[in-house]
Amino acid sequence: MxxxxxxxxxxxxxxxxxxxxxxxxxxxxxxxxxxxxxxxxxxxxxxxxxxxxxxxxxxxxxxxxxxxxxxxxxxxxxxxxxxxxxxxxxxxxxxxxxxxxxxxxxxxxxxxxxxxxxxxxxxxxxxxxxxxxxxxxxxxxxxxxxxxxxxxxxxxxxxxxxxxxxxxxxxxxxxxxxxxxxxxxxxxxxxxxxxxxxxxxxxxxxxxxxxxxxxxxxxxxxxxxxxxxxxxxxxxxxxxxIPSPNSLIPIEFEPKVKREKIKILWASGIEWNKGVDTLSTIAEELYTRGVHLHIDVYGTPKNNKGSQLLNSFNNEVKSLNNITYKSAFNSFDGLDPKDYDLFLFTSMIEGMPNILLEAAENQMFIIAPDVGGVSDLIINRETGFLIKDSLDSGEYVNRIDDFINLDEHDFNKIRSNLVNHYNKFYTVENAHGLFKSIIKPAL
CATH class of the missing domain: 3.40.50.2000 (Glycogen Phosphorylase B;)
Structure with missing residues (x-):
């Protein structure tokens, strides 16, 4: 300037x-x-x-x-x-x-x-x-x-x-x-x-x-x-x-071994609309059913209400051995996403969440609610599992059960579909073509 x-x-x-x-x-x-x-x-x-x-x-x-x-x-x-x-x-x-x-x-x-x-x-x-x-x-x-x-x-x-x-x-x-x-x-x-x-x-x-x-x-x-x-x-x-051009070039699909004990990643802001209450209920229901898995939670409160929400969450899950609040995070890659089998998203209100695009870029299997633009990325049982009711913890638990029961072929097929879908819409090449079509004179 x-x-x-x-x-x-x-x-x-x-x-x-x-x-x-x-x-x-x-x-x-x-x-x-x-x-x-x-x-x-x-x-x-x-x-x-x-x-x-x-x-x-x-x-x-x-x-x-x-x-x-x-x-x-x-x-x-x-x-x-x-x-x-x-x-x-x-x-x-x-x-x-x-x-x-x-x-x-x-x-x-x-x-x-x-x-x-x-x-x-x-x-x-x-x-x-x-x-x-x-x-x-x-x-x-x-x-x-x-x-x-x-x-x-x-x-x-x-x-x-x-x-x-x-x-x-x-x-x-x-x-x-x-x-x-x-x-x-x-x-x-x-x-x-x-x-x-x-x-x-x-x-x-x-x-x-x-x-x-x-x-x-x-x-x-x-x-x-x-x-x-x-x-x-x-x-x-x-x-x-114009979908967010999250990647400069298309990503190449990498098959993955599906492990017996599932590790789930939840990462988002700690805010009222992110479904933190739903997450704790999901963990409790999984614990009650005796489902053997673990959920790692990463998130940053943006204000005092968020801090209170985090404190309440930690109090609710402290007696459970299947979920742990880890820390705040600065970047998705810093969470080592390849170490997890599933990305769980529980927001009630969204646009097109950047965190889901990052999970897709890292070829994670995704379970997410049909809110905002999530269904642009997650097509139910084709590119992931889509939850109809973002407040229904039971539906989340059922879909997690479905995920556990997937064989490795179907697990990788859905991940491969996600990668193909991501490459079609969420790269610079796609956004470039769309911007060219609306900027006059034509470029």
């Missing part, structure tokens, strides 16, 4: 319209390079006197922070974290930036660093709004500045990636923006409130104000695409399913 020098944002030397001379010179330099019209802005019918020094200054700050690059796409995100949303964006960026060689600018609202900040900055240019504007700059001015910048740049697309700022931008200026760029938003899960169980999410909050201007709603799972279509009667061509 190009830092803003003190002379650019100072008002010691002003032009006749109130802008610092150094700022005007920088803008004219941009216009000479690109060449753009400033002012008035291309496509704007608003009178020139609207461009007061506050708006002009906000715009010039954004231009200077963005630098002189001709970006092919602009992605809006709230912040860079280490969650599933951010991993999905990283996967998509590897296709857009590395494979397709598109120049991408990420507009990030919060500059708070995370373990993934550096890897994002390697894939795209990142502009941090809270570093580019002081706390007194109204949001409306920032949004107006971004609008002006986009219509001058005319990138191939702008993409709201779970960004409220992007939805406000689209809702306010979508009619203008859609003349100069394709507008995308992403949606990846059907979220239910923990207490009220009411549906929520930005796509629902802003659908009414933004839908007419959005070119594509992109999701990594078909279940949510279909749900949105039914809820809002959207045009089919607007809803795009």
């Amino acid at each position: 190009l830092p803003l020098s003190p002379e650019v944002i100072s008002y010691n030397s002003k032009s006749k319209n109130g802008l610092p001379i150094s700022t005007l010179n920088a803008i004219h330099k941009m216009n000479d390079i690109n060449p753009r019209v400033y002012p008035p802005f291309k496509g704007c019918s608003i009178e020139f006197d609207y461009y007061n020094k506050v708006i002009d200054s906000a715009y010039s700050q954004f231009v200077l922070a963005a630098g002189e690059a001709e970006y092919d796409g602009i992605v809006f995100i709230p912040r860079i974290r280490t969650g599933g949303t951010d991993k999905l964006l990283k996967s998509y960026l590897k296709v857009l930036s590395v494979v397709m060689k598109l120049k991408i600018l990420i507009v990030c609202e919060d500059s708070t660093k995370s373990a993934w900040t550096e890897s994002f900055e390697e894939l795209a240019d990142v502009l941090y709004l809270d570093e580019s504007y002081d706390n007194n700059t109204p949001n409306t001015y920032i949004i107006a500045s971004i609008h002006y910048y986009i219509i001058q740049l005319a990138p191939k697309f702008i993409w709201g990636f779970n960004s409220r700022l992007a939805y406000l931008l689209i809702g306010t200026y979508g009619a203008s923006l859609s003349q100069y760029t394709d507008i995308w938003v992403v949606t990846f899960a059907h979220w239910i409130h923990e207490i009220s169980y009411r549906e929520f999410g930005m796509i629902h909050d802003y659908m009414t104000s933004c839908n007419d201007h959005i070119k594509y709603i992109i999701s990594d799972n078909s279940k949510f695409v279909n749900k949105l279509n039914k809820q809002y009667n959207l045009e089919v061509d607007k809803l795009i399913h």
Whole structure:
């Protein structure tokens, strides 16, 4: 990111319209390079006197922070974290930036660093709004500045990636923006409130104000695409399913010996929607039935409620000898997945869980509930075992019994089917083709 020098944002030397001379010179330099019209802005019918020094200054700050690059796409995100949303964006960026060689600018609202900040900055240019504007700059001015910048740049697309700022931008200026760029938003899960169980999410909050201007709603799972279509009667061509490109190249199937004493891996966040209570009940029922196996549990609480949930879980299973909470984990590979026979997933609410893609990449046999986009990956008795009711511990236990009774041929056949299915949909090659089909002009 190009830092803003003190002379650019100072008002010691002003032009006749109130802008610092150094700022005007920088803008004219941009216009000479690109060449753009400033002012008035291309496509704007608003009178020139609207461009007061506050708006002009906000715009010039954004231009200077963005630098002189001709970006092919602009992605809006709230912040860079280490969650599933951010991993999905990283996967998509590897296709857009590395494979397709598109120049991408990420507009990030919060500059708070995370373990993934550096890897994002390697894939795209990142502009941090809270570093580019002081706390007194109204949001409306920032949004107006971004609008002006986009219509001058005319990138191939702008993409709201779970960004409220992007939805406000689209809702306010979508009619203008859609003349100069394709507008995308992403949606990846059907979220239910923990207490009220009411549906929520930005796509629902802003659908009414933004839908007419959005070119594509992109999701990594078909279940949510279909749900949105039914809820809002959207045009089919607007809803795009792009499975997460989890692997750079296809994986090669490796047969495995099925052991007599089964080792099960459970790994996820420790949160209310991850089915931790169901997991403890499953272990208790298996123990009561005298089924000889062991479940290793890995997970990280994300907040105080998660810590309380973990404490409660440990108290519930401490008398059982078939389940153990091991520790938090940083990476799936660090869990030594090849040492396990089965991956057990118990979430109640999901999108397309990254942890399942990692289990599939490691060719694990998977038992998982039919929630969110799980059925895109797990086809019952073909690529794994699919649970109809995510809260039914008895159904999980029955499917684990079925797994135990599989002979080695059927065990490996289902694993092989999973690998073939994964290679067809969850690689960079597949995502590359899908992105090529929606980016105009055709690449």
